[in-house]
Amino acid sequence: MLVLLFFIIAFHITSSALLFIATIDNTWWVGEDFFADVWRVCVNTTNCTEINENFEDYSIMQAVQASMILSTILCCIAFVIFLLQLFRLKQGERFILTATIQLMSCLCVMIGAAIYTDRREDFHRTNLVYLQTSEGRYGYSFILAWVAFAFTLVSSLMYTVLRKRK
Incomplete structure (x- = not known):
């Protein structure tokens, strides 16, 4: 049981770390001489412009920012609630509240990444015309957002399946 508990805690901390990195780091869309995320656009790694x-x-971008921040906050809240429920729940009960909050975090990161996936091309085409290149690719922060969703x-x-045991 202790090994399972350690695995669940490590998995949750990993999820939180992925969400933090995906939300903060500046590599959602990268090209030869620029990189962009939901917060700013940088050209030649020195000239950065806030969105x-x-x-x-x-x-x-505000919708993507809000959903990524909300997913990170909900993931952290779910972890705290899990720890509280671990010591407060009666034996045999399920961690339904933790599962619900973690599912809301999952939906928020999915919404943010899906909006960015759908609208990225229009946003970057209209706002990055001064780069004289529309070529780019998804960066690792974008990929981490989808991994964090999973x-x-x-x-x-x-958490839905897990029952408190002695």
């Missing part, structure tokens, strides 16, 4: 109201379709989904399923 603000001056950008077209700024509301798209991890939080599996984690919520584990």
Whole structure:
């Protein structure tokens, strides 16, 4: 039982770390001489511009920012609630509250990554015209966001199945 508990805690911490990295790091969309994320666009790794109201379709990036931040916060809250339930739940009860919050985190990261996947091309085409290149590829932070989606989904399923034992 102790090994299973350690595995679940390690899995949840890994999910949280993936969400933090995906939300904070600046490599959602990369090209030869630029990289961009949901917070800023950097050209030649020195000239960085914050994404603000001056950008077209700024509301798209605000939605992605909000959902990624919310997913990270919910994942951390789920971990705290899991630890509290670990000591407060009666034997045989399930970690339903933790599973529900972790599932909400999963949905938030899915929404943020899906919006970015769908609207990225329009956003970068209209706002990165000064780079004179539209070629680029998804960066590792974008990929980590989708991996974090899978991890939080599996984690919520584990909490749904898990019962408190002695």
